[in-house]
Amino acid sequence: VNVATSYSVVHHDQPAAQPRLLQKSSHAYAPAAHVVTSSHTYSHAAPHFAPLVSKTRYTVPFLSALQAQPQCPAPPACEKSRYRTLDGSCNNLQNPTWGTPNRRYGRLLTPKYGDGISLPTVSVTGQELPNARVVSLVAFGEQDIPDPEYTLGNMQWGQIMTHDMSMQAGGTQSKKHPTRCCTDDGKLIGKERAPSSCYPILVPEHDPAHSQTGTECINFVRTLTDREDQCTPTHPSQPAEQLTTVTSYLDLSLVYGNSDQQNAGLRAFTGGRMATVERDGYEWPPNNPNATTECEQESRDEVCYLAGDSRVNQNPGLTIMQIILLREHNRIADQLQKYNPHWDDELLFQEARRVNIAQYQHINYYEWLPIFLGWENMVKNRLIYRTKGGEYINDYDPSQDPSVLNSHATAAFRYFHSQIEGRLDLVSELRKPTGSLRLSDWFNRPSIIEAGDNYDFLTRGLATQPEELTDTNFDAEIKHFLFRRGRPFGGDLRAIDVQRNRDHGLAGYNDYREFCGFKRASTWEDLMDLISPQDVSKLQSLYASIDDIDLTVGGSLEAHVNGALAGPTFLCILTEQFYRTRVADRFFYERGDKDLAFTREQLAELRKANLARLFCDNGNHVQSMQPKAFLRISHSNQVVPCSQIPEVDLSLWKDLSYDNSLQSFHYFHNYKK
Numbered sequence: 090v091n092v093a094t095s096y097s098v099v100h101h102d103q104p105a106a107q108p109r110l111l112q113k114s115s116h117a118y119a120p121a122a123h124v125v126t127s128s129h130t131y132s133h134a135a136p137h138f139a140p141l142v143s144k145t146r147y148t149v150p151f152l153s154a155l156q157a158q159p160q161c162p163a164p165p166a167c168e169k170s171r172y173r174t175l176d177g178s179c180n181n182l183q184n185p186t187w188g189t190p191n192r193r194y195g196r197l198l199t200p201k202y203g204d205g206i207s208l209p210t211v212s213v214t215g216q217e218l219p220n221a222r223v224v225s226l227v228a229f230g231e232q233d234i235p236d237p238e239y240t241l242g243n244m245q246w247g248q249i250m251t252h253d254m255s256m257q258a259g260g261t262q263s264k265k266h267p268t269r270c271c272t273d274d275g276k277l278i279g280k281e282r283a284p285s286s287c288y289p290i291l292v293p294e295h296d297p298a299h300s301q302t303g304t305e306c307i308n309f310v311r312t313l314t315d316r317e318d319q320c321t322p323t324h325p326s327q328p329a330e331q332l333t334t335v336t337s338y339l340d341l342s343l344v345y346g347n348s349d350q351q352n353a354g355l356r357a358f359t360g361g362r363m364a365t366v367e368r369d370g371y372e373w374p375p376n377n378p379n380a381t382t383e384c385e386q387e388s389r390d391e392v393c394y395l396a397g398d399s400r401v402n403q404n405p406g407l408t409i410m411q412i413i414l415l416r417e418h419n420r421i422a423d424q425l426q427k428y429n430p431h432w433d434d435e436l437l438f439q440e441a442r443r444v445n446i447a448q449y450q451h452i453n454y455y456e457w458l459p460i461f462l463g464w465e466n467m468v469k470n471r472l473i474y475r476t477k478g479g480e481y482i483n484d485y486d487p488s489q490d491p492s493v494l495n496s497h498a499t500a501a502f503r504y505f506h507s508q509i510e511g512r513l514d515l516v517s518e519l520r521k522p523t524g525s526l527r528l529s530d531w532f533n534r535p536s537i538i539e540a541g542d543n544y545d546f547l548t549r550g551l552a553t554q555p556e557e558l559t560d561t562n563f564d565a566e567i568k569h570f571l572f573r574r575g576r577p578f579g580g581d582l583r584a585i586d587v588q589r590n591r592d593h594g595l596a597g598y599n600d601y602r603e604f605c606g607f608k609r610a611s612t613w614e615d616l617m618d619l620i621s622p623q624d625v626s627k628l629q630s631l632y633a634s635i636d637d638i639d640l641t642v643g644g645s646l647e648a649h650v651n652g653a654l655a656g657p658t659f660l661c662i663l664t665e666q667f668y669r670t671r672v673a674d675r676f677f678y679e680r681g682d683k684d685l686a687f688t689r690e691q692l693a694e695l696r697k698a699n700l701a702r703l704f705c706d707n708g709n710h711v712q713s714m715q716p717k718a719f720l721r722i723s724h725s726n727q728v729v730p731c732s733q734i735p736e737v738d739l740s741l742w743k744d745l746s747y748d749n750s751l752q753s754f755h756y757f758h759n760y761k762k
């Protein structure tokens with residue numbers, strides 16, 4: 090399919106100092122002379138930046154995680170299967186490792202490292218860029234403005250999609266990192282003693298929070314790159330590329346795991362079910378065997394969950410969504426078994442997984458993404474289609490690389506950290522708030538979910554409470570108290586986002602403006618086409634040059650495009666990402682490939698999937714819901730009994746070819762991998 094876009098850019102040969110387009114996209118961007126055809130191939134182009142420190146390589150502690158691997162994985166041998174592999178291999182049959190874990194993020198523009206190779210970005214003046222904490226404090230506010238339209242569930246689903254698509258290598262996310270760049274009482278460990286992977290965030294002297302406790306340093310460990318990975322060979326002059334440790338497909342890897350081995354530890358191996366533990370008559374995720382290191386437990390009795398993604402315990406809303414998707418798998422498996430008592434565990438597991446992923450992809454593309462990217466924009470760029478009933482959409486493009494773009498994961502998608510609410514409401518069936526939790530009390534402590542009726546009350550909270558407005562404000566709970574672990578203050582997620590942007594050497598905001606078809610700014614006034622004069626003057630007070638503005642910062646300050654929740658530059662990156670994520674997935678649920686497709690009748694059913702139904706079906710006693718659960722309750726979106734919420738009729742998965750008299754079936758004869 091020749092796909093058009095509203096972001097067509099005419100690429101001129103850019104002057105030497107400008108980052109270059111790296112990835113060919115038959116979708117959005119006209120290929121330029123310097124485009125390379127396969128994502129991680131830089132060989133035929135001379136290195137863009139003269140490497141100043143060409144032999145910089147990280148050593149000892151940084152390597153340990155990867156050195157622990159006894160040997161590099163063998164290239165996958167692909168077999169015909171109607172099911173996705175757990176690690177995403179063989180989704181693309183010509184490039185079977187595309188989209189698999191422990192591979193590079195994709196890049197749209199060449200990186201802008203301080204030394205051209207791997208050191209964090211510096212100013213065009215050669216000096217340091219403005220301090221990330223200062224940028225967070227000056228350019229971003231922390232006002233708590235409730236969104237008039239969207240629920241907290243809207244934010245929470247976004248984090249689920251994020252965790253399905255990428256996870257930077259070498260991080261611990263919410264847990265205390267074993268690599269220390271700051272002492273436990275917040276003092277900087279000198280460069281000579283700190284591991285080379287350290288890139289701490291320094292706290293300014295008059296910091297509104299940290300000066301109260303004398304904290305001078307926020308721990309920050311650089312992401313692992315291909316240069317540290319023995320299994321991803323690189324040329325010494327090749328700029329570092331960060332690695333991501335999960336499959337890039339929207340395949341619910343956060344539920345099922347990212348490898349056969351991980352999946353085996355999560356399955357019940359009976360009835361096609363995922364393993365759960367039962368408490369008080371309800372199913373919960375299995376206990377994490379490393380609870381003491383994975384969770385912040387005040388006592389050994391506190392639960393700590395195990396799931397397909399190591400971030401599962403990070404915050405209560407995220408954990409609830411993970412539980413919902415896990416229970417949904419088992420609910421589907423139980424139904425399929427009812428209709429097909431002759432199916433064995435493996436067939437039930439694979440079919441339930443296939444349905445769960447299809448429902449989820451449908452919610453992603455037709456219920457959630459239109460809120461963020463705009464329905465019309467998505468239709469125009471062929472991310473979604475105006476379809477009827479069980480019509481197939483055959484837009485699979487094997488030339489598209491499914492990698493998650495660095496600019497997407499490290500900058501654009503993180504803009505939605507702005508939607509995070511620092512207070513989680515507990516809401517009764519009558520939609521009355523009965524209390525609330527402070528987010529920073531419950532990072533990495535999921536035990537609160539099983540206390541009393543909290544699971545249902547927090548689920549209704551996600552569907553009732555507004556998220557915070559998508560704007561330049563970031564809640565104080567994540568700006569001053571992130572992962573505070575009982576301390577008075579914690580980290581600053583916005584400062585971390587800025588620091589990560591530099592750690593990954595993303596090309597600048599001005600480069601991405603140009604890449605996305607907007608005018609490259611040469612004066613501060615030029616920025617005012619997309620950014621308010623007040624915000625431009627903040628930028629001017631922070632940065633020495635327009636070309637220094639971090640993508641994370643400039644992109645977050647742009648006025649939103651009508652009908653979308655992001656400004657034009659981020660919208661361009663997000664649109665490109667979700668186009669690729671769709672067309673590069675051979676198993677995308679809307680496809681009509683004869684070996685893989687749902688029947689038209691099944692597809693028409695799957696198109697009824699919605700978040701409200703997931704909440705209804707997987708709560709303990711959630712009995713009512715508004716039909717559009719990403720949208721706040723309103724006159725046109727009233728709470729109704731769950732029986733009135735559309736549902737996917739799984740009786741369509743009854744294997745009609747099963748011959749009872751012969752006790753044999755022919756329906757899925759090639760299901761075994």
Ligand code: HEM
Nearest residue numbers: 244247248251255256257404498502503505506509585589
């Ligand atoms: C309470 C909610 C959330 C918390 C506490 C949270 C926290 C974090 C943290 C600690 C990181 C790693 C930062 C780093 O070291 O660089 C991260 C990464 C990220 N977050 Fe969030 N986040 C939340 C919600 C969201 C939402 C709603 C979105 C988007 C819709 C999102 C998108 C991302 C992305 C794309 C990454 C990078 C993923 C990767 O490739 O590793 N997050 N977040």
